[in-house]
Amino acid sequence: MIPTIAEAGALIAAKKVSPVELTRDCLARIAAQNSTLNAFILVTEERALADARAAEARQMSGTLKGRLDGIPIGHKDIYGTAGIATTAHSAQLIDNVPTRDAVTVGKWRDAGVVLLGKLATHEFAFGGPSFDLPWPPARNPWDTERFTAGSSSGTAAAVAAGLALGGTGSDTGGSIRGPAALCGIAGIKPTYGLCSRTGILPLAQTLDHAGPLAWNSEDCAILLEAMMGYDPTDPGSVDHSVTALDIKQDMRGRRIGVIRHFHEVDHPVSAATLRGIEESCAIFRKLGAEVADVTLPSLQEFNAAGWVTLSAEAWAVHEEWMRTRPMKYGELLRCRLALGGLLSAGDYIQASRKRRQLIERSFAASAGFDILITAAQPMEAAKIRDVPKWSTLEKPNFTIPFNLTGWPALTICTGFGEGGLPVAAQLIGMPWTDGLVLAAGHALERENGARAKRPPV
Amino acid sequence: MAEPLSVQDFATIVAQAGLTLPPAEVEDLRHAHAKLMGMLALLRDPAIPLAAEPALTFSAGKGA
Numbered sequence: 333m334i335p336t337i338a339e340a341g342a343l344i345a346a347k348k349v350s351p352v353e354l355t356r357d358c359l360a361r362i363a364a365q366n367s368t369l370n371a372f373i374l375v376t377e378e379r380a381l382a383d384a385r386a387a388e389a390r391q392m393s394g395t396l397k398g399r400l401d402g403i404p405i406g407h408k409d410i411y412g413t414a415g416i417a418t419t420a421h422s423a424q425l426i427d428n429v430p431t432r433d434a435v436t437v438g439k440w441r442d443a444g445v446v447l448l449g450k451l452a453t454h455e456f457a458f459g460g461p462s463f464d465l466p467w468p469p470a471r472n473p474w475d476t477e478r479f480t481a482g483s484s485s486g487t488a489a490a491v492a493a494g495l496a497l498g499g500t501g502s503d504t505g506g507s508i509r510g511p512a513a514l515c516g517i518a519g520i521k522p523t524y525g526l527c528s529r530t531g532i533l534p535l536a537q538t539l540d541h542a543g544p545l546a547w548n549s550e551d552c553a554i555l556l557e558a559m560m561g562y563d564p565t566d567p568g569s570v571d572h573s574v575t576a577l578d579i580k581q582d583m584r585g586r587r588i589g590v591i592r593h594f595h596e597v598d599h600p601v602s603a604a605t606l607r608g609i610e611e612s613c614a615i616f617r618k619l620g621a622e623v624a625d626v627t628l629p630s631l632q633e634f635n636a637a638g639w640v641t642l643s644a645e646a647w648a649v650h651e652e653w654m655r656t657r658p659m660k661y662g663e664l665l666r667c668r669l670a671l672g673g674l675l676s677a678g679d680y681i682q683a684s685r686k687r688r689q690l691i692e693r694s695f696a697a698s699a700g701f702d703i704l705i706t707a708a709q710p711m712e713a714a715k716i717r718d719v720p721k722w723s724t725l726e727k728p729n730f731t732i733p734f735n736l737t738g739w740p741a742l743t744i745c746t747g748f749g750e751g752g753l754p755v756a757a758q759l760i761g762m763p764w765t766d767g768l769v770l771a772a773g774h775a776l777e778r779e780n781g782a783r784a785k786r787p788p789v
Numbered sequence: 790m791a792e793p794l795s796v797q798d799f800a801t802i803v804a805q806a807g808l809t810l811p812p813a814e815v816e817d818l819r820h821a822h823a824k825l826m827g828m829l830a831l832l833r834d835p836a837i838p839l840a841a842e843p844a845l846t847f848s849a850g851k852g853a
Contacts, residue, residue, distance in 0.1 A: 538844070
């Protein structure tokens with residue numbers, strides 16, 4: 333049995349499980365399954381066992397640091413790790429070994445986690461799935477011919493298959509929530525400014541969010557609590573008042589807004605995805621919440637502002653290498669970045685002005701609601717070889733609206749659809765209500781039964 | 790979807806961006822660019838009021 337972080341933490345605290353034993357279990361699953369799943373691109377076995385032994389010593393001396401002490405995790409390979417290669421899954425950074433941990437990596441290290449290694453990502457968190465990079469793309473544990481979504485693809489695959497109990501992700505247009513959805517786990521993009529991005533390779537700074545992925549909302553809350561906090565070295569960081577995430581908050585009397593036009597009109601979703609959203613609404617009603625439709629600006633408007641902003645900012649990050657050594661990128665990322673180079677300054681400014689309007693309209697439409705709900709992905713995972721190169725330009729995605737607004741947004745598994753593949757819902761809150769969003773996810777997971785089943789691998 | 794730019798016009802904006810890419814990728818990009826132009830049109834229709842501020846506005850107290 334693969335424990336959740338909450339369960340493993342309780343067992344470690346009660347001295348019923350050793351962190352070394354827990355870590356060896358994960359390493360054994362990595363040895364057995366990673367050659368199929370490609371979730372880890374680097375396994376730091378010696379470091380993991382050293383971390384685990386240190387945690388075990390604290391366990392035995394009664395000096396555990398908290399619920400994450402001794403918990404085996406992995407970091408997406410755009411998170412800087414001191415003395416450990418951080419490549420962004422790219423030939424461009426194949427020899428890059430940071431001298432410092434990212435701020436969030438340091439926070440988890442200080443909480444006592446066991447570092448299993450570095451996890452696959454779409455190249456620089458933008459280009460994937462790609463088959464021309466130094467490592468192959470991660471595979472979906474529910475069906476290894478299927479796509480994981482991206483870009484936090486390795487983290488989602490590893491957590492779903494129990495190779496790690498949790499891990500880091502980043503989300504610029506849906507890169508935490510998309511993989512969490514297709515791999516049947518939970519992942520939260522926190523409020524913009526809640527978690528530091530310092531030491532994480534950027535994609536688009538006004539949209540980039542750092543956050544965790546885990547088996548369920550409760551584990552995401554544990555990981556996020558240890559990851560958040562003001563960081564003056566990140567210009568986007570906010571000195572906020574959120575110090576704890578209470579997932580036991582009652583749903584009674586809460587107002588839930590269904591962004592029905594997103595998933596029924598703007599981009600109609602699969603039958604199983606829709607069923608999961610409707611069942612989630614029924615659970616909310618049963619728990620005493622009031623459920624009503626809410627109308628936000630269209631997905632198409634959000635996607636136009638979002639992709640122009642993302643493309644322009646990503647181009648600015650990669651401009652020099654795109655001009656001097658473009659062939660060291662994989663084809664997919666090279667083409668996506670190139671598109672950003674064709675935008676004008678006016679295009680970017682218009683996207684920024686549109687963004688402000690979209691945020692104002694979204695706040696006005698959401699007034700009085702505590703939680704919004706819609707899809708996270710349109711359907712079950714596609715075959716990995718069938719993912720269109722320009723999918724982002726063809727159909728609007730459900731996640732980028734909340735990168736633009738900066739609101740917290742969580743993906744949870746709501747059940748299973750075609751071929752036994754997971755489907756998901758996205759829960760969104762107002763800024764700094766990350767705890768309430770996680771509480772809503774936790775409430776749904778306790779009722780919907782989707783956490784009873786692990787992937788077959 | 791907007792019509793793709795002509796091969797010649799597209800080659801000009803690729804060159805202006807300082808990009809040197811394989812010909813097949815340039816052609817692929819020309820068609821993707823047409824889809825992007827559809828998004829750009831959405832940003833400008835309806836026109837944004839003259840006085841609307843960009844999302845990021847310089848603030849003397851906080852920096853940019």
